Amino acid sequence: MTGSHGPASGDPVSLGFLGGAASVTGSRFLLTHAGRRLLVDCGLYQGERELRRRNWEPFPVPPAAIDDVVLTHCHLDHCGYLPALVRDGFTGPVWATEGTAALAEIVLKDSGYLNERDAEQAREGGWSRHEVPLPLYTADDAVRAARAFRAVAFDHPVDLGGGTRVTASRAGHVLGSASVLVEIGGTSVLFSGDLGRTAHPVLRPRADPPAARTVVVESTYGDREHPEPIGLPHEVFAAAIRRTVKRGGSVLVPAFAVDRTELVLQALSEMVAAGRIPHVPVYVDSPMALAALEIYRRESQRDELRTDIDPQLARLPLLRAARTPDESKALNNPAMPCIIISASGMGTGGRVVHHLRHMLPDPRNTVVLTGYQAVGTRGRALADGAAEVKIHGRYVPVEAEIVRDEEFSVHADASEILDWLRALPERPEVVYVVHGEEAASRALAARIRAELGYTAVVPTLDERVRLG
Template identity: 70%
Template sequence: MAGHESLTFLGGTGTVTGSKFLLEGGGHRLLLDCGLYQGERQWRRKNWEPFPVPPDTIDDVVITHCHLDHCGYLPALVREGFDGPVWMTEGSRELIEIVLRDAAHLQERDAQDARSDGWSRHDPPLPLYTVADAERSFALFRGRPFDTDTEIRPGTTVRFTRAGHVLGAASVSVATGAARVLFSGDLGRPTHPVLRPRGTPPGARTVVVESTYGDRVHPAGTGHAVLADAIRRTVGRGGTVLIPAFAVDRTELVLHALSDLTRRGLIPGVPVFVDSPMALAALDVYRRAAARGEMREDVGPDLVDLPALHTAATPEESMALDSAVMPCIIVSASGMASGGRVVHHLRHLLPDRRSCVVLTGYQAVGTRGRALLDGAHELKMHGRYVPVRAEVVLDEEFSVHADAGELVAWLRALPEEPETVYVVHGETAASRALAGRIREELDWTVAVPRPGERVRLD
């Protein structure tokens, strides 16, 4: 395809993580998203493979939002030679620095733990990248506003449109040469609990749409009745409620919901502990955004109103929570229990029948959260199996991913019909289901690309 604009699906195909899409044309290489693979080992191993093209031949990177499966490979790309600008919204810029610094710290710590405990098959175990690698990538970040065309190179413009997923999340329109491509990024629901709603981006000849929930429909909202019932039951038997929650957006939404449930008298006023330094930093970012008027009009400037709210900033404070006087609520990252402080709490609380784990959203295949959701009787952590005796429930109302109907509605609202829609960022069944629904309801040309597949755009 030499001399023509093309798109190569380097990641985010056949799985819901690792989003990476390479646009080439006119001697210009642009990488849209630079995500980590997460979940099953077959996918995580790909993080260690050589990048499909030399990183020093990529001119620009554009990031849709701050979640690791969309930005988490950036420090490795920079370490391997990429030194061009990384474009994102201003909101994403502030959050991505928090996310990548934390991810690098966790990788360094996990490598050290593996060395100390001897449970890694690698000798010596090394992190994918370090905190220093993450810090070097920050100098390349370029923040841009929503709904404004930015010429990143002669003949190439990008435009960010609100995606309503997390703070700063965007759909990205790219025009380069004869190609016009729209990347949905992760799309939120039509109404986010605290953020301003998603927008409608410009039309494009080629649309790349996510399909995380491409094969399902969210249930009708009940005002977090599942969460409230679980808390009341657990408190009644003297147990601890553990809520694994992503530090960015999900923790903020959980605290917002707990504030509302407490205010309405639907749950008792037990102590609530936030055990994630990254979540505390992200909460500050959300509060500053609220003060700037970036939230819905009915959301107050503080977002959270919990008189019994406590924080665990240090590792010592985190470990002390496992011997805290019950009952209480612990909110800790990560949201799929794939790493971070929540793993230590699970190790302590899962054997206790009084306790309850409340899952708050999508759980990717291969994660501990998915295993719990699927009814695992034991869970492996740090080389040991732990029995699962605690109650496990799922509150689906926290999801800020559009479901199948909402994804189709986003496509239907585009100002022009695209020539081709590519369905990505979903497990295979979800992607195929969404593609079928697009064909049936919109009668558009739609494909589910293979990993590594390359298509022509001009």
Template identity: 55%
Template structure:
């Protein structure tokens, strides 16, 4: 009997962890993500899930976003030494994400200790750089379409998911049964990446539902240009909190086209995130090498597809501080994408009080994050132990999300050659997950349920 246990991303949009256990007791963890957002969710990062009281035999990662891979160093700290399977590009991006996460954990703990705003006498990081480096050593690249037998006794095959570079759907098979995990699915109109591959047949499907209750409006570059142009005309700064992996490259491509087509004036565009700059190098390499993920039209472009014309790359903290109060209109792209940490928080502290400025949020914002508070109309934000007024213009652009919407999700599910015995909906806020489950039931005729936290089912 093969069982599946939902250790994360059940009734929430973060912390993806799914444990497959074989008849012989082999255990494969599919994704190893951190919880983000509400404090109660973040506290779960400090607790070992009941199903992981002993380390699994192996891990497979769908992609390199923090809510899918970021708990791996913590798992290593708790004694995990097995292989971590992932796509080749994920094996290049995950080290960037994990080292940055460790650095932020260490930095935040040290800052809290210096300024005394932590409730703990000695604030500690969830994991440190040594844990991240040890986790990185365990990465084992697996090309798309190659079946790999794991020490858990589970055969794993990865397929293109089209969400970010290297993102994969995961097909896992053992003891004559199989489960398919969507990871995060991409959109059919991603400007850089080809869409997801068709879903292979399986006995169980675990599908994300981030936008399970929504249909994205068309991705119109004018919607990005209009608020930025307003801020620049006021002599202000357009601050864009953006995920370092994928969102920053996609935004730079959009800005390049808007400047080239005359929708925006050529102004300095600062990328202020060491992680984003490192990820940008990986994306440039992928465009140069091509392969099944990159669209042909992107490879055919002349010049750097990620340079809007006046690209300024900010590496050091000293350089970052200098652009906190720039003397001229400009665009600043900085991580993290939901303003939960990193250099963007310092920029918010300086720029949010000025009504000339713009805070642009191009993607999903988890409840409990500063980004979500801004979208919900917050007039002040708490950071570094105090409050900062929000007087800047705030604009959300969900159409720039890299997540599939309800239509895309149903299209991918319907591409399977046969219906599964059960489809489990995960990685969504309650209404989004419930809506997608209802649509899959009504339109596909599938037995579809919303997975519950720590629920265990037979595959």
């Protein structure tokens, strides 16, 4: 089987949207053919409570009945349910690029640890509705899941057996991120994963897509365009730092540990070198971010990085690492103005939560939001101007300055997604628009129909369609 439009076999191929439909989280897509089941992405639901509750529901098919999992990249909304899947019976391989496998391992272990810690804090604080709060999964579950990773190289087809093969191409979103072409049962399906922008600050650009009869495309920014930078890069961020330091406050940057922290450090390095911001201590307060930074710096990952950047990514004279919980807590009362970069990027978990609790009530401080903030997250509440946010069962007043720097986003906007689809070598039969808030998905589907003339469908959760 070679071409994307080869003859269909006798058994039909079905595609099930088990997650990532009508929401920008929880991506899970199931291909079934002749008794074989292949799951593309195994994401965690994040954001609103109603979405998060889905993580606790039984998986729609028995995990033991799934033969393979393929991951597009390492973010939790694409890989974060994997430990639960393995715990509940999945025993097959998990196919991913080397970068995705390395980063997903630390992401999943950290997620397991945070699940355990949050359950314990809920028990001690008494804010859970359950008498004995339990974690969704544990760090040990994450370790077992990581053992299933099998590395694949970009642009090299991998035969999974049973007439199925998978090819990964660069998506340009984060290190290791891929669009995945699955050839199965005489047909082909291309999953975009999360697409990067036309140009990425650190990574080589995304590849043009291969031909496929069916395309499943993300729509995180499906109803918007990134603003064109005006003046110096990240001047909104630089100006916020200058204002905050002048009034004696500190700057908190909630940032995803993978990729976003690296981009923030790179931007700060350039600002300091150009004299645009004062020299103050910069703390990376996320063990996961520190581990991810080392993966980005590995020699084996250099072929993914742009050749015109410093492979160390950050050269700040006052860069510090807060590795222990005590070092992290000490940053809540710094001796002098500083910049704290801490995960998670939407303020939903991790060490950034206790920094928000201590820093938000002080008007001298600033919180800089550096990317997409999903509905139902603390980051979204802050972006929307909330006067208070709920943290650890208590409402915390928002007196700190809140700033958004839109230039850090490495998600393709609507026009950039259309450009990727326009580059398809052949016209697809159907484009399924997923992984977006409903308005964004529908807006992108409308543009696909109007500008490209493709059939574009926004599937519903748990919908199944026949392919080929």
